[in-house]
Amino acid sequence: MTRRILALASAVLLVATACAGGDPQAPTDAADTAATSGDGAGSGAGSPGPLVGAFAIEAGACADAGVTAGSSFRMVQIGGTVSDGPFVSNGDSPCGDQTWVPLEPGTDGGLVAGSHQPAPEPAFDEAGNALAGAITAPTTWFAVAFATSTNATDPQTGDATVTPAIEHDGEGALTGDLSAWAASWNGQHFNQGSPKPDGSAPGNTTPVTGSYDPDTGRFTLSWTSQIVGGPFNNFTGVWHLEGTFEPA
């Protein structure tokens, strides 16, 4: 009930500010506005422009079904769609619906925009487990750990990438360039960025989008990236990060 009142009040406030010329920092998402608290991570990060800092992720949570909160990963099988799948079932997922893989924060707490978080050298142990652990904690996938990293030179294609960049439009929406995002598994690297390092968006690849509440720092980031090459060629990674932005 309180949320409804807050949402309604926010909507009224939004209309009022829009009529008055508008506050560019005001979030447009009523739900985001409703979640606003007085002790947010704002610090001027509500202005339109790039958000530089750490997008600290919340671990994915799931029970009998898929991931219901927090950060997650899924993989669409060849010929499938992001909305309807079919999705790859990972026998090591703790979720009831094992097509969902919850992600946990890595040693950096999450994604850092404005700099790379590269894979270590070597990137794998002898069993093929990926060792990168800054963004997300290594997660078991078909018995072998996969990891995420952002690299100045994409380890799969060898192409130069753009430094991870997330842009806030000042109205609660996020866009970004995560061409440097890579997943590593079983001795293999897969570019999982959007766009791809060459700027393309093959197949099911969709742009990075999300939401951001400058007052609380709460964010969501989602994108999909079709794999080009390797054992999962033409499969599509579906990435969802959510948590709290911490400006640098």
Next chain:
Amino acid sequence: MTADEPVTEDGPVAADGPVAADGPVTEDGPVEGSAGSTSVRRWPLVGALALGIGLVLAPVVFQMFTRAPLGGQMIDEFAPFMAEDELGGFGDHLATIDAARDELAASDAVGPAHTATRRFVDEWPDIHTSMGGMLSDIRANIDNYRAVAALPPFPLFPWFFVVPGLLAAVIAAAGLRASHDGPAVGVGRALAAIGVGLVLAPAVFQMFTRAPMGGRMIDQFEPLMTEARVAEMQTSFLTIGGAEGELRNRVLPEVEAARGQLPATQAFVAAWPSIGNDMAPMIGAMADNLDNFAAVAALPPFPLFPWFFVIPGLLLVGLAAAHGLRVPTRAASSAPPPARPARKARP
């Protein structure tokens, strides 16, 4: 002139062509305009020029500059898998999986809720047949692969046509120019040398044996190197891997809780990291080389390749011979430049 020199109706014939009885003789034959001379044979040079240009253009026509490097990339990326040891390891993996499947099929440990395992048990026979067949095809082509890999690097292939073609064209053009302006030294011999080089190249590189082996490999890999077949392999991998996860996390703990044992299944689960470690890169190599394979398959048939050198080489030698191979004598080479015939005054 000696008694051995052939004589035509037009007079004595030097090795390089018909020669006037008393006219100056150059390396390339008599010079037009000499007293009582006949003309230098230009058609062999025109033919050599055309042949040279053809050799230069052939790689462009066959898109060798793009396709050949892709073929080289494929050869390199297949290398880790084209070895008996590696393939033997895959055979062992298939045997391990097969034993687990048979054990599971005969066991009541797999219940309706074990969907991934049930799918594996149902689909494995077909997967086994497909993967086993693929391994057999690969193993049968190890020697063919080695033969192709022993050829000169693929990216150099177009240059094997361009370089001699360019040389032949330039030399022929110089010869043609000389036929107007004066004698050129060594044109016939140079063209002949290029021709001999082209004829010998396939023998030197053992193309007559290696190229047909490459052709056989391309033919036998054609059914393997398709998107559909790679997708089938990817799906099979997920079927096997999905079952392994379920077996490790659910079925085996349940069996062990009931004090039962599934030794073959346990062996499969224990070997899975190694299986996945071998299988995933192989599927990756297949997926990554679909375009490369298509590029190689689009090249002219491999068994014809040696003849692409031999035939132009023989033609070039023939044209050089027709043009003339005689080395100029000191007297001939020091002969004064030929005078062009005086033009008749127009009335």
